[in-house]
Amino acid sequence: MPAPRVLIFGVIFAGIVAFGFWLGETADDQVGGDRIVIEYWEKWSGPERQAMADLVDEFNASQDRIYVKFLSVSNITRKLMLATAGGNPPDVAGVWAADLPVFSTNGALTPLNPYAERAGIEPGDYLPSVWGQLVVYDRLWGLPTTPSANALHWNKRLFREAGLDPDKPPRTIAELEAYNDRLTRINDEGDILVLGHLPTEPGWWNANWSFWFGGDVWNGEDAVTATGEANMAALKWIASYPERYGVGPLLGFRQLSGVFASPENPFFRGRVAMALQGPWMYNFIQNFAPDDFEWGVAPFPSLKAENYGTSLVECDCLVIPRGARHPEEAFAFIAWLQEPAQMERLCLAQLKFSPLAQVSEDFYVRHPNPHIRVYRHLAESPLARWRPQMLTFNEFSADMGSAIDDIMRGAESPEQAAGELQERQQGLFKRKYDNWQKVRDERMKEWDQQ
Template sequence: MRRSLSIFIPFVLMFAVLTGCSSGEQNVQAEKTQDGKTVVDFWSFWGSETRRPVIEKIIDDFNQSQDRIFVKHTFLPWGDIWTKNLASVAAGNPADVIINDINTVAQRAENKQVEDLSKYIDDSFKDQFYPHLWESVQYQNKPFAVPFNTDTRLLYYNKKAFKEAGLDPNKPPQTWEELEEYAKKLDIKNGSRYERIGFYPLWGSIGASSWMTNADNGAGFIEDGELKINTPNKVKALEWIAGWKERLGENTVQAFQAEFGSEQANPFIAEKVAMWVDIGTFYTQLRDYGKDIEFGVAPIPSYSKDSEHWAEGGGFVAEIPKGSDHPEEAMEFIDYLTGPEAQKYWAQKNFDNVANIKAAESVIDELTGDGQTVYQATVDNLKVTKMFPVPVEYPDYHNRINPIIDNILLGKYSPADGLRQAEKDVSKIKRE
């Protein structure tokens, strides 16, 4: 998952999107049901066969739980939902509740696109949620959203392959050095052709930035307003990634990637890769399509034996767009949506990491077997999972860094030269 969604559209685009909205969609907030209930319009991008029935069951449960509010679910496709949200806020006809990106809450708060929720909740409200998630929804020490779900990354490994390679299946690699040692033992080569690759750091749900954070004691690119892009350990992380491609050969890496797909074609499920980094919901693919795979999960190996197993996380929040006609009713629905009952149901059906602590713990108690093992591992891993909210001083920094990292990995820049340039570029866009 990418760290954030930097969504800034010019006024012309806002106007174009606005004029494409129907008057019925814009005015739904003002409507009431025939029996006088206030209609709360809730926008989400959950339209799949898996997730839509779950969210609509939660909405129906809420609607049945009281007699004053009727929540109407409006599905909007991924991407469209946020441009339409900005346009509707600018026009003064927003939804009442929307699901949005957790790492860009402060951006919307600064731009006055989302409501301050502190007026609707007390200080104890935050105790329901994992602290690193609650911290991510703050702007000027006030909450502007409520965490809904999150993720973290684990190392999945094939126990059968470990046994074949003479490795203890109950002792996964703990450090980068061990990861390299294990990977070489797990490789299977037929002449110059690899039949199985032990590990490759950019496969799975992980990217270069996560390894850079892991190597740099959990530091992101910007920490407390200070740029930490061109650091010695981030340079070493990119050099380390490049070393994997050099050892395996670029043709090998590209040939394996060309075969990647989903479900049964996933290289870990197909047992063509012995170790793989992914989020907790990857377990559902293993459960449904990898029934013969004996696997284990572990934290991502740490940079050294003296450092933590840092991982990177993302997620989504429920928030009230600025100008909602029914903010109090909207907050009542958000309270239910992020409460233990709804969160537990969401986690059970989608295997997501939810933000509500009580809900997550109750899910663990009811799961069994591999499902319980994986979900417990994800919850434990939240302690070393870092979130990277986009600082308001550097709203567009990803677009300055990511292309340079891509070029470093393509060999167009050295890691040192590339990160030096990236830090210089980002320093120029600082907003005072």
């Protein structure tokens, strides 16, 4: 991160601590004397939670003006919306950047533009694929913690056994399916023993397959495009699996697939040779895969060679809910976490890559994941994508998952499934979009006055 931003923030943070220009301070806000207590809700649990807890402890020990009370909260999206509507939100919350369109449209967040400007935080401090997720309606709603990028993961042993070069993954969808044919093994009874690839394994990004086919699922403004060329190409590709391998054998194969976070995971067991996954796989492989498991990471194949390198980048972020009692202090904590030293420690502890534009070489030297640079390069690429900032994307995603299940079961053709999906989701989207247009100008004025 550029040095001037660090210097500016340091002056601002020192001013906050030294002069204590706090708003709404009460006796209940004090801990250990004159410290202001800010409440921070975070969705993480386990090691991810502990990584942030350690940094919170460090922040609390680094100065004597602000005390962060750190709480791990389940179902944070729903609870944060309810707490904000009830007028009793936390000061800081850790959410998924993909939910910022819904939070902001519903007036649940505080715009961070003026805080960021005072701290010298700029778009160029971050990867464009990360910053782009944080800006909705031309306002900045959060600052990042840990990002991820999806990539092709493959089993090198299975490649070698199939006569494929274990260090040469497929680059196009056509190559992926050629590899698939060589990797797939079926016994005399017609049961599938090994599949080269299965689009529904794990099936977490069913609504985003159109990215690798050169398109999207909406037009970026006012219409869903489930029947568009890219999404139709993706659905027809998915439909080719039950056509080639049979509905029954595929259902049987999927029923025998084990729990993801276990040694029964089909990728770890060698039952699926290639899968779309992210940087967290290193930790699961260390914990659940055989000791001699050989794996590689590369961009997921795309329909056209010129789009090779496309990836879905996702990010966790910190926000200040609307109505937070201590927004200045909350932002001081958030900004402290954006400093390179803190950010790299957090991302290293969570086995992710840094969202900052500048990263130290020591970060990569210390990182245990041998493929971490691959994910980072994908996030740096101009082909990097993020989830559509459409108001109904969560509903669209669930509906797309159901449509793909129908296609995989042979219950509907891609054309039928997409047509019905388009009708349902465009109707839902239009209602929410029209409602937003009615309050947009007023909401924008409110944001500008905050």
